[in-house]
Amino acid sequence: MVPLAVEENPPPEVVPEPLRAPLPDFRTVFKEQAPFVWRTLRYFGVKESDLEDVSQDVFVVVHRRLADFEGRSTVRTWLYRICANVAANYRTKAHRRREQLSDQVPEQEARATQTDGLERKQARELLAGLLESLDEDKRAVFVLYEVEQMPMPEVVAAVGCPLQTGYSRLQAARKQLERELNQMKAVGRLR
Amino acid sequence: MSEHKGRKEPIDAMSEDLSSLVDNARGGDPSDKELRGLEARLLPLLGPVAGGAAEGGAAEGGAGPAGAGSEVGGAAAGGKAALTGATATGATAAGGTALIKVAVVATVVAGASVALLLTWPAPQTPESPVEPPVLQIPEESPPLEEPTLDELLEAGRRTEAGEAPPLEESRPRRPRRAVEAAGDDLAEAELLDRAQRVLGNDPSKALGLVREHAQRFPRGKMRLEREVLRVDALARAGRNEAAAEAARRFLAQNPGSAYQERMQALLRANH
Numbered sequence: 164m165v166p167l168a169v170e171e172n173p174p175p176e177v178v179p180e181p182l183r184a185p186l187p188d189f190r191t192v193f194k195e196q197a198p199f200v201w202r203t204l205r206y207f208g209v210k211e212s213d214l215e216d217v218s219q220d221v222f223v224v225v226h227r228r229l230a231d232f233e234g235r236s237t238v239r240t241w242l243y244r245i246c247a248n249v250a251a252n253y254r255t256k257a258h259r260r261r262e263q264l265s266d267q268v269p270e271q272e273a274r275a276t277q278t279d280g281l282e283r284k285q286a287r288e289l290l291a292g293l294l295e296s297l298d299e300d301k302r303a304v305f306v307l308y309e310v311e312q313m314p315m316p317e318v319v320a321a322v323g324c325p326l327q328t329g330y331s332r333l334q335a336a337r338k339q340l341e342r343e344l345n346q347m348k349a350v351g352r353l354r
Numbered sequence: 355m356s357e358h359k360g361r362k363e364p365i366d367a368m369s370e371d372l373s374s375l376v377d378n379a380r381g382g383d384p385s386d387k388e389l390r391g392l393e394a395r396l397l398p399l400l401g402p403v404a405g406g407a408a409e410g411g412a413a414e415g416g417a418g419p420a421g422a423g424s425e426v427g428g429a430a431a432g433g434k435a436a437l438t439g440a441t442a443t444g445a446t447a448a449g450g451t452a453l454i455k456v457a458v459v460a461t462v463v464a465g466a467s468v469a470l471l472l473t474w475p476a477p478q479t480p481e482s483p484v485e486p487p488v489l490q491i492p493e494e495s496p497p498l499e500e501p502t503l504d505e506l507l508e509a510g511r512r513t514e515a516g517e518a519p520p521l522e523e524s525r526p527r528r529p530r531r532a533v534e535a536a537g538d539d540l541a542e543a544e545l546l547d548r549a550q551r552v553l554g555n556d557p558s559k560a561l562g563l564v565r566e567h568a569q570r571f572p573r574g575k576m577r578l579e580r581e582v583l584r585v586d587a588l589a590r591a592g593r594n595e596a597a598a599e600a601a602r603r604f605l606a607q608n609p610g611s612a613y614q615e616r617m618q619a620l621l622r623a624n625h
Binding site: 189190193197198201202205214215218219222223226282283284286287289290291309310312330331333334337340341344345348 | 363364365366368369371372375376378379380381382383384388389391392393395396399400612
């Protein structure tokens, strides 16, 4: 059981007019955004075998909170914050889960290799590992901007910071990840 | 994708290494199967029920008990035909083995019905399934009889054919279970998805599918979702008493589930 004590108090940032979206219904949000939620959770350190469970948790929260969503931000930035909260919750319980799931690893491997190439899977694992070293703020900017390729104004709306801060977090994240990547290369953990 | 590369950034570009890592890592969407599985879990929230505020203080399943669901093995996706599939393991039912099979089946069923009674009380409402339980394979068939079963069938086939069958044919147990477990998840999801689709127009049919699910996957991953659908279908079919009974049973058996409030709402709407 994951108690979803999610605090959803988005900062009262003002979103530019073009980013404002009409209030969507739950089914539409699910249909359009489930892959985004899935991917985002992965970059918050949710294990492949737990993605379905945790995605479900996210959408239970989404359902509960949909009425509160007032189009102040885009659906994605709103979802992103929910994902961040649910994943944080997940991570605090992760060690307990790990024990329970230890015997399910083969199934999880099989599933991941089925859906796409091993190389991509390894890249995702490597990146997810590297991202763990970033603090929450930098990781959010990096994932949304670089991996999800969101425009920076939308990114900063999601994380609630000024545009310039978004860029400096991005730069700091890049530098840190590059350093770590180089270190891994140096010690031969990476070709 | 390429529009991204063209964006102006007031900062230094990424290194080649990091940039190619990100390129390779991008994507990784859930597969269709994973999406359907997720959708099936959310059926009670996605459903057509008007004003359905399905809040819950705690998320159902999350991690803990869901793990048990993936243990689901034994029952082949073929439903009622599962019995033959699971016991005979590829052996065509020939006269010689039939007797042995029947004997084994009796043992399996005897053990199973006890387990079912203990874990999932059969519905007391008049809509209880009338199908004979004989054909039902419990999802947690006692592990003990697996080798016994194989041995018995094996013995039957040997005497019949006069020789031992190839080794791999006689030992498919373990790998098969994993494959079937994955297939079961899908079958579970599909069954409930069908129920959800017909719920609005044909609640009786939805109810039939719910019962089928209960028979095939009494302890399936989506049993909570199934019970929510059951209550909904009963209410829509005008069977308020049965709906209330099912809702009360659900609340008693699943305290604090994500569907608690929805069940309470359905219960209130019924009275």
